Amino acid sequence: MSVRRALPAVPLLLLAAGPWILPRDLVTALLFTFLLITLASNYDLLGGFLGLYNLGQASFFGLGAYVTFLLLLRVPLLAALGPAGSTVAALAGGAAAAISAVLLAYPLLRLRGAYFAVGTFALLLLLRLTVDNLPQLTGGSHGLYVSAQHYLSLRAAYLLTLSLAAASLLLNALLASSRLGMAMTAVRENELAAAAAGVDRFRVQQVAFVLGATPTGLAGAVFGLHSGYIDVSVVLGIERSLFPVIAAMIGGSGLVWGPVVGAVTLRAIDVALKNYMQLPVPAPAIYGGILVVMSLTMPKGILAGLTRAPQAAARSGSPAPPRPARPRTR
Amino acid sequence: MTLPLFLELLVGGLVVGGLYALMAFSFSLILATTHVLNVAHGVFMVLGAAASTLLVRHLGLGVVPAFGLVAAGFLLVGMIFEAVLLKPMAGRASGEVLVSSILVTFGLALALEAMLGFYWARHVEPQPIFALHPRISSFALGDVVVSGPRATVLGIVAVVVGVLHLLLTRTRIGKEARAVAQNLAGALVIGLNPRRVSRAVLTIGIAAAALSGGLFVMAIPLNPFEGLRLTMIAFTVSAAGGVGNLPGALAAGIALGLAEVFTGFWAGPIWSPMMSLLVLFAVLLLRPAAILTGQGR
Amino acid sequence: MREPHRSEPHGARGRAPAARGLKIRGLQVRYGEFVVVQDVSLTVAPGEIVALLGPNGAGKTTTLRAVHGIIPPVDGEITYEGRALHGMPTHERVALGLGLVPEGRELFPGMTVEENLELGHVPGRGPALADSLADVYRLFPLLRERRRQQAGTLSGGEQQMLAIGRALMAAPTLLMLDEPSLGLAPRIVDLLYDTLRLLGERGLALLIVEQYVHEALALAARGYVLESGRIVLHGPSAQLREHPNLQQTYLSV
The missing domain is CATH 3.40.50.300 (P-loop containing nucleotide triphosphate hydrolases)
Known part of the structure; x- marks a missing residue:
């Protein structure tokens, strides 16, 4: 590995030392930023590289969290194992997200463009309703608690979310340069041509769907175990699904570092809104507004706007500048 | 199940279904003519419901004048909506409009929803519920008692659907809208101005959404955060009925309304919202061609 | 050449050719x-x-x-x-x-022949709608017979006539x-x-x-x-x- 390619490892190591050197508030803020980076880059795996906008990314987050909690609450053996039980349950939560992605790919990937977005969002609503309507199993609106022995410490949660974020970014970076990544770009740019070149559209998209669901599911498990409590509005919230989309858009969709820039920006705005500013409007209104303004004025994001790198335009899944309708023939 | 009970559920389903059809039709007309998938459609409904509630409950207006005011006010809102949010997208390829319109209107939906809930809870009532209870006496049809407000809703829905039908089939702009929906390339070639059409459709469509929201809360109360669910229903019904197709939306809306009411009766009311989402999936999976091309006539 | x-x-003849x-x-x-x-x-x-x-x-x-x-x-x-x-x-x-009768005709298949023609008319340009319609029907008597029929149900030749008629409605x-x-x-x-x-x-x-x-x-x-x-x-x-x-x-x- 060249020196240049190894460079990101240096800040990564510095960040890993965070819990021992930074103030507690900042560690918590970074933890939430890592969560958002994970979800945003997982979202962008499809949104940026394949042009498939998953508005239901939180489905996998909630699934990971709920499966983890249910296993710990319903399987006495896991509960008795303590931290080891938590680990197994969290891994099972990630696996549940992965397996459901494998299966959901069959119906959802039949949908294109806007219809994929609608379908994935409907899936999130369906999950929310299911959890709400089965209170005996899921606690309904009261949510679920696990006992204190399963709690993840701040340090552990920090390191785990940092790893998930780094792994998600690495995944996107590898994909951007790999054969699968090229196949994905080919599928996005021109499905027919890609098919003619022997690329199996469905397989490519399914693999991406699963790769984008698994870290998100694990992130849900880690988040749940760190807070010790989950409910629909926390792990299956509309905002939980929307934030990754906004983060990817703000940063620059289709760029490996885009979600990082976007997530940091968005978390900074969030912290500022909640702690330092008394605004006359509720926070979701601000995020909604950001999404409106960004998609109207800067559909390619901050990073693309700053670098103006040619590949930024080529890789971005965002709408191109105005151009006339494609001819129907010749 | 007794016959009167069945008939009562049937009327309930018809009312809900008629409302679904109305909101879905304005949604699908916008989708078919402008390729804008208006995620904020249900939120405009909720806003219409809130405005009607405000006018009737707090300003003491009659239901009908309140609806008139709401419809007129939202014509203006629709015009602004078109100018600010959609004008920048004019000239983009239809696929791009579809995708960017989702993001834009999704953001708008969340912003509007949050502001509505926030301010209503602060200034009007702490637990916002939008509902109208006009004093319209119920009447009996044989063994079945039909609630007055519900019958009124059904009547107004029928009138509004009729007016929309006439607008589309008898006026120049209505015919232009149908032409754009059926064949955009053909509409452009003969010199129709797509901006003129999209302005008209969005203005009327948003007003119709707000009006259907006002009508909705005469039958079923709403809270500020149900807009996105209503959008999903509008999408489901228009996809099932064929995008841009009024009779199709009517049939699909009523079918869904009936399905929900009977699901609610047999499985419990908490399951009826689920019904519409399950139907949505079924429609998405079984009729992708009808949705994608709008050839569901 | x-x-x-x-x-x-x-x-x-006799007009300024340049413009x-x-x-x-x-x-x-x-x-x-x-x-x-x-x-x-x-x-x-x-x-x-x-x-x-x-x-x-x-x-x-x-x-x-x-x-x-x-x-x-x-x-x-x-x-x-x-x-x-x-x-x-x-x-x-x-x-x-300018008028164009495009490749593939690009009619409105779900609308009637007459509606297709009406849409071709540009309000305020050329003769009134009724006169333009009458003129197109004189040129293509078959279209008058079929005027209540959906455009999508016409034969290829009839569709071509309709496409030309629709373009003529704008008085090009x-x-x-x-x-x-x-x-x-x-x-x-x-x-x-x-x-x-x-x-x-x-x-x-x-x-x-x-x-x-x-x-x-x-x-x-x-x-x-x-x-x-x-x-x-x-x-x-x-x-x-x-x-x-x-x-x-x-x-x-």
């Missing part, structure tokens, strides 16, 4: 990287009938689309009646007198037709060309794109031959008919 070869445009009619100079159009029209220059005088010929993919359709404002050219200049058309949306070009002064005879039976093609001749005699300028050149050259005063996005031949129809290259390449088809 690459030099412009002026023929006497009928119906334009009138359609003028295209140095037109270039691309779809993405792909250059479809390289360099096309042509003119159609008021009332003149001109044929635009050439093999499949030569750029004929694209040229018409560029004139009508459906695709923006990369380079070149298009003027109609002295007005530069650059950047002008299609509906303004229609209001200026130059009508561009993209392969009007495509897919039609020979008998119907003859009928169609009779109507086009009648329109020409009324003073309507026509720019006809055809792959089958016999009828087009019999009707047109002049013709241009397009190949790989360039004009390779042009001149009076009689001369083109005799031209050995054209004979070889197309007339044998």
Whole structure:
């Protein structure tokens, strides 16, 4: 590995030392930023590289969290194992997200463009309703608690979310340069041509769907175990699904570092809104507004706007500048 | 199940279904003519419901004048909506409009929803519920008692659907809208101005959404955060009925309304919202061609 | 015979020739990287009938689309009646007198014949709606019979008539037709060309794109031959008919 390619490892190591050197508030803020980076880059795996906008990314987050909690609450053996039980349950939560992605790919990937977005969002609503309507199993609106022995410490949660974020970014970076990544770009740019070149559209998209669901599911498990409590509005919230989309858009969709820039920006705005500013409007209104303004004025994001790198335009899944309708023939 | 009970559920389903059809039709007309998938459609409904509630409950207006005011006010809102949010997208390829319109209107939906809930809870009532209870006496049809407000809703829905039908089939702009929906390339070639059409459709469509929201809360109360669910229903019904197709939306809306009411009766009311989402999936999976091309006539 | 070869445009006598009619100079159009029209220059005088010929993919359709404002050219200049058309949306070009009967007809299949025609009418331009309708029905009596029928249920020939009728409703002064005879039976093609001749005699300028050149050259005063996005031949129809290259390449088809 060249020196240049190894460079990101240096800040990564510095960040890993965070819990021992930074103030507690900042560690918590970074933890939430890592969560958002994970979800945003997982979202962008499809949104940026394949042009498939998953508005239901939180489905996998909630699934990971709920499966983890249910296993710990319903399987006495896991509960008795303590931290080891938590680990197994969290891994099972990630696996549940992965397996459901494998299966959901069959119906959802039949949908294109806007219809994929609608379908994935409907899936999130369906999950929310299911959890709400089965209170005996899921606690309904009261949510679920696990006992204190399963709690993840701040340090552990920090390191785990940092790893998930780094792994998600690495995944996107590898994909951007790999054969699968090229196949994905080919599928996005021109499905027919890609098919003619022997690329199996469905397989490519399914693999991406699963790769984008698994870290998100694990992130849900880690988040749940760190807070010790989950409910629909926390792990299956509309905002939980929307934030990754906004983060990817703000940063620059289709760029490996885009979600990082976007997530940091968005978390900074969030912290500022909640702690330092008394605004006359509720926070979701601000995020909604950001999404409106960004998609109207800067559909390619901050990073693309700053670098103006040619590949930024080529890789971005965002709408191109105005151009006339494609001819129907010749 | 007794016959009167069945008939009562049937009327309930018809009312809900008629409302679904109305909101879905304005949604699908916008989708078919402008390729804008208006995620904020249900939120405009909720806003219409809130405005009607405000006018009737707090300003003491009659239901009908309140609806008139709401419809007129939202014509203006629709015009602004078109100018600010959609004008920048004019000239983009239809696929791009579809995708960017989702993001834009999704953001708008969340912003509007949050502001509505926030301010209503602060200034009007702490637990916002939008509902109208006009004093319209119920009447009996044989063994079945039909609630007055519900019958009124059904009547107004029928009138509004009729007016929309006439607008589309008898006026120049209505015919232009149908032409754009059926064949955009053909509409452009003969010199129709797509901006003129999209302005008209969005203005009327948003007003119709707000009006259907006002009508909705005469039958079923709403809270500020149900807009996105209503959008999903509008999408489901228009996809099932064929995008841009009024009779199709009517049939699909009523079918869904009936399905929900009977699901609610047999499985419990908490399951009826689920019904519409399950139907949505079924429609998405079984009729992708009808949705994608709008050839569901 | 690459030099412009002026023929006497009928119906334009005594008018200032420079500003009138359609003028295209140095037109270039691309779809993405792909250059479809390289360099096309042509003119159609008021009332003149001109044929635009050439093999499949030569750029004929694209040229018409560029004139009508459906695709923006990369380079070149298009003027109609002295007005530069650059950047002008299609509906303004229609209001200026340009009409296009597109490839594939592009009708509104779910609407009736009469509704299709009504939509072609531009309020405030040309005769009133009822008069324009009556005129189109006089030209195509069959359309009157079928006026309550959905356009999608018409036969190919009837659809072509409807497409032409719909374009005439806007009272154009130059009508561009993209392969009007495509897919039609020979008998119907003859009928169609009779109507086009009648329109020409009324003073309507026509720019006809055809792959089958016999009828087009019999009707047109002049013709241009397009190949790989360039004009390779042009001149009076009689001369083109005799031209050995054209004979070889197309007339044998």
